Amino acid sequence: MVEPQSCARDAGAAEAAVLHGLGISAFQRGKVEAALKFLLRACAHPDAPAVWHRNHAEILDRCGNPEAAEAAARLALLRDPNYAAAWDTLGTILVQRDRPAESCACYEKAVEIEPDFVQALNNLAVTLDRLGQRQAAEARYRQVLCLAPENSEIQLNLATLLGELGHYPEGLEIARQVLSRSPGLTRAHSIAAELKRKLKQRARLEKKRNAAAPHAFSVST
Secondary structure (H helix, E strand, O other): OOOHHHHHHHHHHHHHHHHHHHHHHHHHOOOHHHHHHHHHHHHOOOOOOHHHHHHHHHHHHHOOOHHHHHHHHHHHHHHOOOOHHHHHHHHHHHHHOOOHHHHHHHHHHHHHHOOOOHHHHHHHHHHHHHOOOHHHHHHHHHHHHHHOOOOHHHHHHHHHHHHHOOOHHHHHHHHHHHHHHOOOOHHHHHHHHHHHHHHHHHHHHHHHHHHHOOOOOOOOO
């Protein structure tokens, strides 16, 4: 015999699932307030899965409520500590809250769980660069490009970083690779132009140094 309490719980879970679906649908149609109301009710169910809390967190973050978004992301991780996407989401929220060191730890955890998680690797590289850890950021960009070699956003992130590190020729070559696929990409044109400018500037400085350097004289006896 099925207990009434069990039936009520099953009915509640089904209703919560419907509310979650309505919330996602409302958000996709631009009805943000309705989406949040549906998701809040869905996530109130005691058996709400981690993915619901993560979806709630992402929408809260996009709506400019990072404090509530962080709480929702942490609820997702309480449900499933090995949910890599929730670690990535929490990392992004913490970046918005100006806590980049903590966000790096979240991205590292996401990558530890899913080593091929392209989005988390890129987010980690971007945040490491923000923290001034440029060598580590470069290594992560190269790692993620092995997984997504034609991802223009990641290529241009690396090209920009290489320019900051003074590796202008390689950065320019990467920007040109992007332009060969997407000739109308404004960001790629901007990065390529800046790297060309820096290369020319370096060449002029080297020419001046060479001209100012003392010349050796050969004395015949």
